[in-house]
Amino acid sequence: SDICIRSFKRKYYCYKVLVVLIDEYDAPLTSCLNDRTLFNEVRGFLSEFYALLKANDEAIRFLFITGITKFNKASIFSELNNLVDISLNPQFGSLLGYTHEEVEMYFNSYISRASTALNLSKEDLLTTLTKQYYGFCFEVTARQKVFSPWSLLNFFASPSLGFCDYWFESGRRPSVLLEYVKSHTIRDPREYGREKTISLASLSGSSDLENLSDIGLLTQAGYLTIKAVEYGNTVFLDYPNLEVKRAMAQLYTELLLKGKVAGQVGAGNIVQVLRNGDPEEVFHTLNRLFTAIDYQNYPVTDEASVRAFIQVYLAGAGLDPKVERHNAHGRSDLEVKVGVRLWVFELKTAHEGKGADTALQEAIDQLTSRRYGEQDAAEKLERVALVFSLSERRFLRWTAVSKT
Structure with missing residues (x-):
């Protein structure tokens, strides 16, 4: 609730003081995808929670929600209808990663240390880092790409280990993805190397449990990323880098081998x-x-x-x-x-x-x-x-x- 401060003139002034940060809002839902009854119960509980936030929005100074799967807004955020979705907004395209310029500016000493540890020139090191950890795109112009912070920071922490794969270690095996790979078209290994496209409307829109898009889900989970947007509505997708490409291959192999x-x-x-x-x-x-x-x-x-x-x-x-x-x-x-x-x-x-x-x-x-x-x-x-x-x-x- 609001904190009211009594002034010297005995008047009351009210201030918005709450900052609410919700990380992976969808985790309670994706953890029970195989139990439809439980899924609906959890969805109802979350809807009530977000309705409570809307009822007290005068006390909230800032609200930020993250998640992987974009479930239907009408079924979860029906009351909290004043949200602004920034998922594909170019203004925030570099919010969740490091750009090339930022890496060279803020990590110069780490780059030098890694170059020495691996006996590589700075140019060769940056080229390999780009192939390994770069390429994520979160905006519709497909112009801004970023490095994975988790992978890059882990590399700089122990450069002598080489260019290791850190993708799976960061929790990039969400249960919703694992279940869908098992039962949908992407389970076919021929899909691994094929060109993938999706409409911009499908990528930016939300879904019900019954009509989650395989390709959209892979993009939301970070396994696919935007490479180009053509004809105004066709989004071309691919793996962002070698690390994620290998992670997806490992996922396919494990599924084929049970x-x-x-x-x-x-x-x-x-x-x-x-x-x-x-x-x-x-x-x-x-x-x-x-x-x-x-x-x-x-x-x-x-x-x-x-x-x-x-x-x-x-x-x-x-x-x-x-x-x-x-x-x-x-x-x-x-x-x-x-x-x-x-x-x-x-x-x-x-x-x-x-x-x-x-x-x-x-x-x-x-x-x-x-x-x-x-x-x-x-x-x-x-x-x-x-x-x-x-x-x-x-x-x-x-x-x-x-x-x-």
């Missing part, structure tokens, strides 16, 4: 296998991984899904795989650089009407005639043809293809 990580199914050493240059061990490691995928709603149904699962597996292991990389002769299925080695994989499927040996020869011919990987100045080029059986759900053939 909560297990690659190391628990004997496929946790893929980076070292690729670094050592052993294509036969790559073949066996991939088979252990694919064999571990849960048979219910088995997602590997064609060549594209084979490639997509390998892509999320490699990305989740900390690598940066590229799919359908173009050169003058065609486009390779999948490429990934590990140390001094550039790996190029050409994938084929054996199925009814096409045997494994025929598919393998097709892959070999493509690697040879289209000269995949030769456009790069890699110290060591490793090209591998792989054939996956859709019926047996494992790789049947492989061969290394030398540069001609």
Whole structure:
């Protein structure tokens, strides 16, 4: 309530003195998404709470509310109808992160210390930091991008550890996202690398429990960010940086393996296998991984899904795989650089009407005639043809293809 101060003239003056900060207003709701009855009870309780704030707004000097999921305002904030949504306002685009200019101005001494610790020039350090932690955009012009404060501060605290992934540690696995990845279209690993768009109205609007948008939810949770807005209403989205891209890949892999990580199914050493240059061990490691995928709603149904699962597996292991990389002769299925080695994989499927040996020869011919990987100045080029059986759900053939 108001604090009234009695003046010397015995008059009363009332001042707005309360500052109310509510962080993650939606947490009580997202924690009970699987219990509709409890969800409605919690929503009713929150609605009463916000109605109480509105009834006493003369005592509130400032009210700031944050959250991940934008639930329908009418069902929660029906009484508190004087809120101003600043989520996509360009005026506040840099509110929740550090701009490049701010990092160089306020963290110069930390940049110098990190450069020394990692034996990198300041320019190279900032370039890597940008790829790793930059790229979040929270406004509709798509001009202002920022660094993740949590990740950047953790890096500066211990730069000798290198460019670690801190995204999951910051609590970026909200239950609402986990539940929706399990049951909606984004559970398909082919969605991982596809271009994503959403209407501006859908992104900025609120939703009921029944019609939460998969893409909108990923954006609100920070896994996707605004890259461009075209035609006035079409928002193009992508992963903001390598850290988040890997985090999403890890999430996909765990869902495909029913909560297990690659190391628990004997496929946790893929980076070292690729670094050592052993294509036969790559073949066996991939088979252990694919064999571990849960048979219910088995997602590997064609060549594209084979490639997509390998892509999320490699990305989740900390690598940066590229799919359908173009050169003058065609486009390779999948490429990934590990140390001094550039790996190029050409994938084929054996199925009814096409045997494994025929598919393998097709892959070999493509690697040879289209000269995949030769456009790069890699110290060591490793090209591998792989054939996956859709019926047996494992790789049947492989061969290394030398540069001609």
